[in-house]
Amino acid sequence: MLAVIVNLTHIQFSLGGILSATLQKQLRTITIFFAISLIGLTLHALDDAFGVRENEWYGISVAEFLLYVALVYLIVPPIGLWLARRGSWLGLILLAGYTFQAFYGAGVNHVRHLFGNFSGSQLLPTILKSLGVNYEAYLNQPGFLPVLMNMAGLGITPPHTHTMISNLIVFFNIGTNILLGWNIFLAAREKFRRRP
Numbered sequence: 001m002l003a004v005i006v007n008l009t010h011i012q013f014s015l016g017g018i019l020s021a022t023l024q025k026q027l028r029t030i031t032i033f034f035a036i037s038l039i040g041l042t043l044h045a046l047d048d049a050f051g052v053r054e055n056e057w058y059g060i061s062v063a064e065f066l067l068y069v070a071l072v073y074l075i076v077p078p079i080g081l082w083l084a085r086r087g088s089w090l091g092l093i094l095l096a097g098y099t100f101q102a103f104y105g106a107g108v109n110h111v112r113h114l115f116g117n118f119s120g121s122q123l124l125p126t127i128l129k130s131l132g133v134n135y136e137a138y139l140n141q142p143g144f145l146p147v148l149m150n151m152a153g154l155g156i157t158p159p160h161t162h163t164m165i166s167n168l169i170v171f172f173n174i175g176t177n178i179l180l181g182w183n184i185f186l187a188a189r190e191k192f193r194r195r196p
Helices: 002-008 021-051 054-058 062-073 076-084 089-114 123-130 144-151 164-193
Strands: none
Touching: 021 054, 021 062, 021 076, 021 089, 021 164, 054 062, 054 144, 062 076, 062 089, 062 144, 076 089, 089 164
16 A cells, blocks of 8 residues: 555656656646636635625635635645646646636636526435435534535535625636646646556
């Protein structure tokens, strides 16, 4: 098991000579789309905090809510980008997870809210309930855990509206994250082809 973890986290520090020119180009493109996605996600989070007042759903302050969002999006995903740019599979996996969450959570789920559906994703709740995991008691507690659980689509948010600018940003974010996901796929395919 330790050998698997060491292999997953192996970092190649030199881009020149180790990564193909095609992969280097794809990683530069990923960096651009990641930066655009992160800016769009930040605007969405600010609207959630100051426009929707989402922090009140969890009984926390705006500053605490923004701190929790930052912990999820401003620490792990940039580390994933840093690792990916050094040739690490773990970095690509972290970026793919970020991209899916940004695409679904701050994108598709937001569009569902526009049509009056305030429930989260039905996939994860279905899986957890089939395994006998009762998580619902934790959804109404204050703190980081319910924020994280709702970001994962486990809860049902109160009915709310967003500004028109926020709605436009969401559609832009969906497109950006589709392109980011596509480029992560291309980079992973190129890395797989070039494996030793």
